[in-house]
Amino acid sequence: DNPPVAAARGPSGHVAIEAAYFDAAMSQQGDFNPFTPVGWKRLADTFVHMAKPEHELQLLDIGCGTGRSLQLYEPYVKEFIGVDLSFEMVRIARNNFPKHDWVRADACVCPGADGTFDAVCFSAVLHHIPNYRIALREGRRFARFGARRFALPVQLKHALRNRSAAGLLDFEIPVAQPHVGPHVALDAVLRLVHVEAGRPHRDRQDRRVI
Numbered sequence: 001d002n003p004p005v006a007a008a009r010g011p012s013g014h015v016a017i018e019a020a021y022f023d024a025a026m027s028q029q030g031d032f033n034p035f036t037p038v039g040w041k042r043l044a045d046t047f048v049h050m051a052k053p054e055h056e057l058q059l060l061d062i063g064c065g066t067g068r069s070l071q072l073y074e075p076y077v078k079e080f081i082g083v084d085l086s087f088e089m090v091r092i093a094r095n096n097f098p099k100h101d102w103v104r105a106d107a108c109v110c111p112g113a114d115g116t117f118d119a120v121c122f123s124a125v126l127h128h129i130p131n132y133r134i135a136l137r138e139g140r141r142f143a144r145f146g147a148r149r150f151a152l153p154v155q156l157k158h159a160l161r162n163r164s165a166a167g168l169l170d171f172e173i174p175v176a177q178p179h180v181g182p183h184v185a186l187d188a189v190l191r192l193v194h195v196e197a198g199r200p201h202r203d204r205q206d207r208r209v210i
Helices: 013-029 037-051 070-076 087-096 132-142 161-166
Strands: 057-062 077-084 101-104 117-123 143-152 193-196 199-202
Touching (some): 037 070, 037 143, 057 070, 070 077, 077 087, 087 101, 132 143
Parallel strands (some): 057 077, 057 117, 117 143
Antiparallel strands (some): 193 199
16 A cells, blocks of 8 residues: 555655655665664653643644654554655555554645644654744644644754744653664664755764653
8 A cells, every 4th residue: 555645746855855865764774763662661751741641632743754653642542643754654654553544744734624633743853844833833733722732852952942932832852861773873864864055965973862
């Protein structure tokens, strides 16, 4: 099965570059697991502490990757939808977690109705989006009244910090000691693609931390 696509027209510009990079990386590696079990446990505990889920949630995970972040939320969701730009990441997520919905889409132009979700998460993705505020506004559009909107920054330097006060996010999961997963240690994954003046460049090889 092919993952559902948000629009008939394929991605272009920096979006196409990002998608192609991660599609190629996933074709070679077969998965992407950014944190160790201890790291995931800390994220899960912090999510419960900060989000305080009191009932089964309808949760949208933007930047879901291969679906590894599902483990943070699965005990608390009645509906989970993961969105990622990479066709290969979405394909892997659908194969590994077939009972949930996985959609290939651009975070800045996600398909779906307003006010649909109890929680909206940006999973280590905002630093890949030049116009990240557009994506954050999309997240706000999907959130129903009282919903929690939050982000998982992948590195300290990617934390939005004061930007959360602008009303586009309720909170971020704090970043603590590094617990780096095996795939992040691979050179091809550490050097994430970004776009500058229309050309991709390699980011500094900073280690991911939580």
